[in-house]
Amino acid sequence: MREISVTLRAALALTLLTSACGDDPRPNVLLYVADTLRADDLACYGNPLIETPHVDRLAAEGSLFENAYAQSSWTRTSMASLLTSTYPAVHGVEGRMEALAEEMRVLPEMLSEAGYTTAAITGNPNIGSAFGFRQGFDEFFELYERRDAGRVRVGEFVTTADRVSEVAIEWIDRASEPFFLLVLSIDPHSPYEPPPEFDRFGGDYQGSASGKPEFINRLDLSRQDKQRIRALHYGEVAFNDHAFGKLVDDLEARGLYDRTAVIFVSDHGEEFWEHGGRGHGKTLFEEVVHVPLILRLPGRVAAGERVARPVELVDVVPTVLEFSDLPIPADIQGISLLALPAAQRLIQSRLVLDGTEINAVRLGxxxxxxxxxxxxxxxxxxxxxxxxxxxxxxxxxxxxxxxxxxxxxxxxxxxxxxxxxxxxxxxxxxxxxxxxxxxxxxxxxxxxxxxxxxx
Ligand SMILES: [Zn+2]
Structure with a gap:
């Protein structure tokens, strides 16, 4: 039954493509952000322990950026950089209470003014209307209950990656083209509680570890407990990959996949005791700022290419504007991924949170x-x-x-x-x-x- 409906939908999509949608050559844009995903969590970034076939496929059909950097190590600051193409000190969304200012120009505003239909589906309250992230979106789906701005607790992350994909698919079903869709999937953020069928990367652990905050933040964990916790995180990474795959399959079934620029990225990574601590938003070491970034758009982006030149989250906005034949404003700080300079460039990250200020710069x-x-x-x-x-x-x-x-x-x-x-x-x-x-x-x-x- 599913097979038939998919085929019919694909046929219908093809008919629509040749009639209504044929005039606008600009691609749709799917910006998919997997919250709390390290580059080395993924098989296509060299992890031998995990299976992430859907993201790996995107990398095989698009370009994978081996050295992509987040502008901070927690969600709100990094996402503000991703959407404004400015560094944290510029947009100022840094502390627990800081919201994105109305005067900051965000990618959905730029695209909406150029005629794009825009929507966001967010599973993380840090990227909610309470913090100024609704601007520029025609529709904004917040998959949690939240009334006030302020510190977000992990307990508010009530949705799952597959629910996020479902809502995305429902929206795509009625969206007019070209569209811009931001998806912020909350898995693999803690708590690490993958569905049982994805909890398969842990070996034969015998202890009582769980992925709940009260366990993973304990200070008396054994090496086996820590391995088990990492394995639970891998389970969530694999589950997220599965949910991402459902979304891609749907685009394909509708005949939209090849005219949708798909950008897969993360807002920051996660520490697993490499420097003593666990979590994120505490340091700017590689485990929290080195993130995956993969881009697929047939005809514009080389398939199967692996790009070693360093890139940053701020590069996404100018890249999308270039795809969309829109002018790139002078006041943004990223560089289009389609026109990276050969010269070395300075990579910047910054964390101003809970009384600390850390700055990191990388050159070569x-x-x-x-x-x-x-x-x-x-x-x-x-x-x-x-x-x-x-x-x-x-x-x-x-x-x-x-x-x-x-x-x-x-x-x-x-x-x-x-x-x-x-x-x-x-x-x-x-x-x-x-x-x-x-x-x-x-x-x-x-x-x-x-x-x-x-x-
Ligand atoms: Zn995050």
Whole structure:
């Protein structure tokens, strides 16, 4: 029965394609975000333990970016960067209470104004209307109960990846083209509770570990418990892959797959005790900022290509605008993935949460993590991909260069923040960090007044 209905639907879609939809050459866009997914969680990124056939297929038919970076290590900050193509200090969605400002331009607004039908399906309250993320969407599906802004608790993540895909499929069924659909699937975020048929990556564990927060955050876990917890996370990754596959199958059955740009990405990764802790939103090590990014659009994106050049979440907006033949605004900070420069570029991540401020910049194999102003660690990811030991001897020049770039990026971000969001109080930049030219620029914008005390 299912087979027949799919065939009929495909035939109907083909008829519609040749009549109503034939005029607009712009592709639909599916931006699929798997919440809390590390690059090395996926088989197509080299994980030998897991099975992720649907994402692997997307990679085989599109381009996989081997070195993709999230702009932060928790949902709200990273998603704001993904949707605005600006770095965290610019959009300012950083603390527990911060919402996306109305004056920030988001991708759905740009596409909606250009005639796209837009919708979001979100399984994470951090990306809800309470935090300003409804802007630009014709329809906005929040799959949880939430009344107030403020700190989101894991218990609010009540939906599952397959429910998210179901709602997406129902929407696609009535969406006019071209459409932009943002899907934020909450699995594999904790709690790690995969359906039993996906809980198959754990070996023969005998203990009592569960994927609930009260267990996974305990401090007395054995090595076997930790392996089991990681395996439960893998179960959720595989379940998410399955749900993503259902959505792709549906696009294919409707004849939409080849004219829909499919972008598969994550907002951040997850720590499993590599540096002592578990979870995310605490550090900026590779396990939380190195994310998957895969792009498929036949005719525009090479099939089966693996791109080693580093890219960032902020690159998604200009890429979509390029697909859609729309102008790329001057005020965005990403670069289209279709036109990556050959030269090395600076990758930026930042975390300002719960009283800490961490900044990280990467250029080539060198990554500088500044955990407090004036105190930084340099890692050589070429020799030490796990960031186990910071380097000092023989790296003085690289360290100074990255420190200068961090200062420069801080100034550039502050100038752009003021230009885009006006003269509200600075969030994190202190006057001592500013160069004379930045001070002049801020004065010109009416943002600060120079003291003229002369003494
Ligand atoms: Zn997240």
């Amino acid at each position: 194999p060198n990554k500088l993590i500044e955990e407090a102003r004036g105190s930084s660690k340099l890692f050589d990811l070429g020799r030490d991909p796990g960031e186990k030991e910071s380097v000092s001897e023989g790296f003085g020049e690289q360290r100074r260069a990255l420190e200068r770039m961090l200062v420069k990026s801080r100034q550039d971000n502050e100038i752009l923040r003021v230009r885009l969001r006006g003269s509200s109080a600075p969030v994190s930049v202190r006057p001592d960090d500013l160069s004379p030219e930045v001070v002049r620029e801020l004065e010109r914008l009416g943002y600060i007044e120079t003291e003229k005390d002369g003494g």
